[in-house]
Amino acid sequence: MTKPHSHSQDSSPPSTDLSASDGLAGTAAKRGRPSLEEAQRLPARILEAGWEVLRDHGFEAFTFDRVARHAHIGKATIYSRFAGKREFLEALLAHKTVERRLEIMKLGAGLPLMDSFCMRAAAVMHVLHSPEGRMMERLVDWCDQEFGNGEMNYRQAMYIDALTNITDELREIAHEQNLALAEPELAARFWLEGLLGHARLEGPVGEIDAAANERWARAYSEFFFASLRHSGNITAPSAQP
Incomplete structure (x- = not known):
């Protein structure tokens, strides 16, 4: 996503004393430098710690100090990968x-095709109504409120x-199952907007x-794919004129 300019930053400046402040330094002194696998996992570990901070303390109380404590690392390690709060929350x-x-x-x-999308529709509804799904909605709204502008909208992205x-x-899937799909972009739009509309109206x-x-x-999927077949937007190759 294109990142709009923002003056919103974490209130505390990053520490430059890696040997004193970074928890990884103490660990490295005892058992050597982190392995490549550990280094590759670290960004995801930091982001998951950030998710825990948002869940436990809320958005207004989000700080890199709390993230560092949750991830058991020094704050300098976070700043070495994320310039500030905006970059961190975008990455999260x-x-x-x-x-x-x-x-x-x-x-x-x-x-x-219909059965696989039916299973996914049920899963999407479950996720959207789950506590994690509701927190994702709040994260999108927070990013739009704090960092969005006239040219950038996180929800639209x-x-x-x-x-x-x-x-x-x-x-x-249509290709794998030897089906002809006339307008996949339009079909995808109707499918997605039906799911999101149902979740919002509920x-x-x-x-x-x-x-x-x-x-x-199941009812939505049967109706949706029956409509595609009836309109001729999805057909078996042998049925094409």
Whole structure:
């Protein structure tokens, strides 16, 4: 995502004394430098610590000091990877978005198109109504409020990213199953907007009803793909004129 200019920064400047302040330095002195695998995992570990801070303390109380304590590292290690709060929260939003997408995309692999998308629709409803899903919504709103401007909207960027991925997935599954999909971008848009619209109209959910989610997902998927077939937007090659 293009990063708008922002003066919002963590209130405390980064420490430059790595030997004194960085928890990794003490560990390195005892057992040598972190392995390549540990170094590669560190950014995700820092971001997950940031997620825990937001969950436990809220957005207004988010600081790099708290993130460092949760991750058991020095604050200088965070600043070596993220210039400030905006860069950190953007990276956290991207990290959680990709993590959620990969979990959902694994569902229904190898099943017929409608069945795989039915499973994913139920999963999306579950995620959107979960405490983590609600926190993601707050994170998007926070980024838009704090860092967005007339040219940058994080929610719109997430929508476009989701639309692109669903379009690609529709194309891939249709190709694997020897189906012709006339307008995959339009189909992806209708699919996504139906899911998001349903979740928003349902409003806050106290306790997730998995069975109700699955019933709705099945009905929605059957209706959606029946409409595609009826309109001629999805056909088997042998059925084409």
